[in-house]
Amino acid sequence: MIDVEQMHKSFDGTRALDGFTLHVGAGELFGLVGPNGAGKTTLMKILCTLLPMDSGTAQIGGLNVDIRAREVKRLIGYLPDQPGVYQDMSVREFLEFFADAFQLTGAHQRAAVDRALERSGLADRSRNSVEQLSFGMKQRLVLAKTLLHDPKVLLLDEPATGLDPLARIELREQLKRLQAEGITILISSHILSDLEDICTQIALISAGRNATDAEGHSVVQLRAPQAPVRIYEIEVFGDSAPAVTIVNSVAGTRLLESSADRMVVEITGADDQVAALLRTLVVGGVDVLRFDHRALDLEERYRMVFRERRP
Amino acid sequence: MNPMIRKELRQRMRERRGWLLPSLYLVVLGAVVAFAYFVTTTDRGQSSVQGSTVGVVLFLTLAYSQLALLLLLAPIFSAGSITIEKEQRTLAGLLTSLLTSGQIWWGKFVSSLLFVLLLLVTSLPVLSMAFAFGGIGPWEIFSATLTTVIILACVSAIGLYCSSAFQRSVHATAVSYAIVIAISVVTAIVFFVRLTMYESAHRPTTSHDWYDIPLNIRAPMYVNPFFFLTASFAPPKQLYPAWITCACVFITLGALAVALTLRNLRRRVDL
Numbered sequence: 377m378i379d380v381e382q383m384h385k386s387f388d389g390t391r392a393l394d395g396f397t398l399h400v401g402a403g404e405l406f407g408l409v410g411p412n413g414a415g416k417t418t419l420m421k422i423l424c425t426l427l428p429m430d431s432g433t434a435q436i437g438g439l440n441v442d443i444r445a446r447e448v449k450r451l452i453g454y455l456p457d458q459p460g461v462y463q464d465m466s467v468r469e470f471l472e473f474f475a476d477a478f479q480l481t482g483a484h485q486r487a488a489v490d491r492a493l494e495r496s497g498l499a500d501r502s503r504n505s506v507e508q509l510s511f512g513m514k515q516r517l518v519l520a521k522t523l524l525h526d527p528k529v530l531l532l533d534e535p536a537t538g539l540d541p542l543a544r545i546e547l548r549e550q551l552k553r554l555q556a557e558g559i560t561i562l563i564s565s566h567i568l569s570d571l572e573d574i575c576t577q578i579a580l581i582s583a584g585r586n587a588t589d590a591e592g593h594s595v596v597q598l599r600a601p602q603a604p605v606r607i608y609e610i611e612v613f614g615d616s617a618p619a620v621t622i623v624n625s626v627a628g629t630r631l632l633e634s635s636a637d638r639m640v641v642e643i644t645g646a647d648d649q650v651a652a653l654l655r656t657l658v659v660g661g662v663d664v665l666r667f668d669h670r671a672l673d674l675e676e677r678y679r680m681v682f683r684e685r686r687p
Numbered sequence: 688m689n690p691m692i693r694k695e696l697r698q699r700m701r702e703r704r705g706w707l708l709p710s711l712y713l714v715v716l717g718a719v720v721a722f723a724y725f726v727t728t729t730d731r732g733q734s735s736v737q738g739s740t741v742g743v744v745l746f747l748t749l750a751y752s753q754l755a756l757l758l759l760l761a762p763i764f765s766a767g768s769i770t771i772e773k774e775q776r777t778l779a780g781l782l783t784s785l786l787t788s789g790q791i792w793w794g795k796f797v798s799s800l801l802f803v804l805l806l807l808v809t810s811l812p813v814l815s816m817a818f819a820f821g822g823i824g825p826w827e828i829f830s831a832t833l834t835t836v837i838i839l840a841c842v843s844a845i846g847l848y849c850s851s852a853f854q855r856s857v858h859a860t861a862v863s864y865a866i867v868i869a870i871s872v873v874t875a876i877v878f879f880v881r882l883t884m885y886e887s888a889h890r891p892t893t894s895h896d897w898y899d900i901p902l903n904i905r906a907p908m909y910v911n912p913f914f915f916l917t918a919s920f921a922p923p924k925q926l927y928p929a930w931i932t933c934a935c936v937f938i939t940l941g942a943l944a945v946a947l948t949l950r951n952l953r954r955r956v957d958l
Contacts, residue, residue: 424783446785454783460776462694464701476690477784521780 377402377529377560378423383432385418385584392418394584395432400562400577405555407571408564410581416564417457419581420533423562424454436529450478453527457534459518463507467498470506471521478525488524495550496520512543519550530554532563548574607632607670608650610639613663622660626653640670691786691794699764699802712756712806716749716813723748739822746817750831753810754838754916757803758871761839762863765799765846767856769952774856788952792847792945799843807835827920830930834919837934838912841941842867848944851951874907875914897929909936 378400385393393415400406408416421427423434425445434441441448462470471492475485493499496516501509509517515535522530532551536544551574555561565571571578579595580587612619616637623631623641628649633640643650654667699705727744772778781791817823845866849859881904897905908914915933 426779426782449783449785452783454779456776456779458776460772460778460780462698462775462777464698469697473690473694474780474784476693477781477786479785518780 377404377437378406378562379433379435380419380423381433383419383422383434384430385415385422385427386430391584393422393429393432395586396581396584397586398579400560402560403555403558404576405551405561405563405574407575407578408562408581409566409568409571409578410564410587412566414581415584416581417533418584420454420456420531420562420564424452424531425449426454450525451527452529452531453522453525455519455522455530455532455535457537459515461506461514461518463505465506466503467493467506467509467517468502470517471524474521475524480525488526492520492524495523512539512546515539515543515547516550519547523554528559530559530561530563532561534565535563536565606643606650608641608643608653609666609668609670610641610657610664611666612637612639612657613665618660619657619662619664622657622662623653626656629653637665689790689794689797691781691791692797695768695794695798696801699798704763705802708760709806709809712760713809713813715756716753716810719752720745720749720813720816737822738820742817742820742822745820746814746823746827746831749810749814749817750835750916751913753807754835754912757806757835757839758842758867758912760806761799761803761842762846762849762860762867764802765795765843766849766860766863768795768799768847769850769948770853770856770859773854782952788949791952792948795847795850796843796945799846800840803839803843804836807832807839826923830919830923831916834916834930834934837937838915841937841944842912844941844944844948848948848951851948870910871912874911877907878904878911909933910940912937 378398380396380398383393383396384391396415396419398408398419408419410416418427422429423436423441425441425448428442436448437451439448439451462473465473468489471489472485475488480488490499493502496519498509498513498517498520501513506514506517515538519535536547539547551561551563555574563571563575577595610619610623614637616634616639619639620631620634623629623639628643628645630642630644631639632642641653643653650669654664657664723745724741727741769778772781782788814828818828842863846859846863849863849866850856853859853862882900885901885904909929909932915930915937918930918933921930
């Protein structure tokens, strides 16, 4: 649904995007993670037709965003990192104006506005001034505005910034509901735990390029049935040197860390490969005290990728 | 109807200045007319003054002071028009909707100009007083009003350009005023200084015809709104070349401002 190939974009000689590539399938809730200045917002602005790219291609729903910008605008809903509202309008007037701007008229407009009010939970505040809404409500209102024309793709740039924990939970729930409706969502965020909970995949971006995590993945599968590479932490009784020798001799395993009585091992393969390593250690006379699968959470992966790259 | 126009008008009329400015404008204009009437009738002695003379004086006073006031007010409405969208971060929402850059510009332009035209219309009863005294025909009122509208449209377009070029309303408004001062005051100063130098270098002729002055000295005045207004008082058959030249200059300036504003809106680098 979203295809980005070798995208380049510079501002006054500074490279914001440097050959970034991304593929997001239909119906996915896809996360984009990277430190400040990595190029996330630039990518979002190019995808939503606000900025032209210098080179590369970007397509949404098969439409080139540079050439067929108007058709792309019908397909997408864009929520900027700092969304604005018209404080002097009522909630309904705000939605009606944007419904007008998306060429929804008459009964279609009324239905779209009513649906947006219902979706955002602001139906009982439709006559209130936007100024009277809390920050979280304003964020819901802007998201509701983004959904007025039933977009097939949502581009959300740091949507959780500034929200309190309850509002973040509500946002996560709403995004899950939208994904269930078949909307493709590309979301950038620094709130990693939010992305981990809801995203199907996450792409890593650093200095405008695709970044890879410790396991060599530029796209982290969060909903894959079984990860092909797993990390195990092994604790042994006594000296770990014989265990290290065995680990290095078993095919499909790689020693990542070792200390006096502890090792971190990467195992490539299915469960039988894991069982084979444990069996080999025990048969080889190693007293195994602990043999634990260590799931790298997203924050850990993020730290491993970007720790060394922060300028 | 363009959704931008509806939105802009709704927002403008909700602002306090929506009713405050027309009220102040009429008070100032009324005071100017009363002062002009008082000065005219007192200087010449009330019994000997001709009604048509009073009418002409009132009309000219009104036309020039109205233009001066509207030149001061026009940048307020136009220069903050796009910057306010940037300041409240709503411009991205507009540009990613199905509204074109042209529609956004047109909505901003019409709403800015309509408010200034509202002020112009509210002054018509005051202007009709001059009409009632005589000495002024419908043509003079029509040509002066048309000229004022062309000038205000150009100044509004320039204000919108400044609004698209700057991030902050205060900067855009300041530059708009600088441009208004440049075309209204600086051009006149340049003209008079150069004219004085020319006349001191050449023996002044008895003729005071405008077209006897070399074009390079006259040129700055063709961009001066007060000269443009003065040229509009000529009879219909004498509008060429002064009024027509001024109209072409102002329309060209306005068109250039429109083109640059649309380019800025399409570039969108400052969002």
